[in-house]
Amino acid sequence: MSGFDELGFAKIDNHRPVRRGFPEAVFCEGKTPDQVAQIVQKMNEGERNILATRASRQTFDAVQKLTPEAEYHESARLIVVRKETIEPDPDRVILVVTAGTSDIPVAEEAAITAELMGHKVDRVFDVGVAGIHRLFAQHEKLSQANVLVVCAGMEGALASVVGGLVSKPVIAVPTSVGYGASFNGIAALLGMLNSCAAGVSVVNIDNGFGAGRLAGMINSMR
Incomplete structure (x- = not known):
């Protein structure tokens, strides 16, 4: 065969x-x-x-x-x-977070991928560092998540901030959102790779699928 x-x-x-x-x-x-x-x-x-x-x-x-x-x-x-019915574990949530509304397409690629794998996914959108109080208002969701996917363009700072707030794995997704010196996501990629927050890993630019797949694999581990 x-x-x-x-x-x-x-x-x-x-x-x-x-x-x-x-x-x-x-x-x-x-x-x-x-x-x-x-x-x-x-x-x-x-x-x-x-x-x-x-x-x-x-x-x-x-x-x-x-x-x-x-x-x-x-x-x-x-x-x-959709050909399979996979019941998610309600106690093991993947949280997908975006810095801005413009990052949502990449975030949705990650979220739907993880959902198709059979995971419970929650979403928090538009909580970037330019208005960081919006992120702090989501503290309960951040702390309860088992794995977090953080999508951000511009300078990509949100992944480091989230990584410094939680005790669970953070998968950072640089997006190609931003002005000229963002170089179509390279600035965010380098910022995330240089994160000083331990426990932050990085996938390729705009790779929502890769982030969702990895989040699902981590969430399935016992």
């Missing part, structure tokens, strides 16, 4: 749930809408949830023609096919 399905232009990794605990996610950028539609259609023959990231409306329209039950989350640019 090969462990993958051959489509010519793609090899679908059916063995990934066994190795990694979560099916392969389809990265849509660089693929044609028809290629994505065929991949999702083939994956839909299985019994696992399906997630396609960085999907345009045009790509979703092609997917929906072959897989009518597919959902589109436009802000997060995610295509989801």
Whole structure:
């Protein structure tokens, strides 16, 4: 048994749930809408949830023609096919936090990814350091979360602030939000990598999927 399905232009990794605990996610950028539609259609023959990231409306329209039950989350640019009912542990919450409203698309990519993995996710948006009292007003949610995902652009300072307030893992996501010297998220990335708060790890710029996936893996550990 090969462990993958051959489509010519793609090899679908059916063995990934066994190795990694979560099916392969389809990265849509660089693929044609028809290629994505065929991949999702083939994956839909299985019994696992399906997630396609960085999907345009045009790509979703092609997917929906072959897989009518597919959902589109436009802000997060995610295509989801729900095939499993996974009851989350209500006592182990992943909290997704943004510095600004402009960071929400990346945050939603993280949140929906974690939810699809079967986790309870809460959200706190627009609590950046320019008005830090907004963050302090969310102290109870911050302290009760089991894992935190912090999305911030500009200088990326929010991840360090949150990291200094909580005793749980913080996954920092630099976003490409900001003016010229933010260099499309590089300033936030470097700021987060240089955080003086212990327990803060960093994923790539705008990588909400990676943050949500990692948060889910940590949240599943016992």
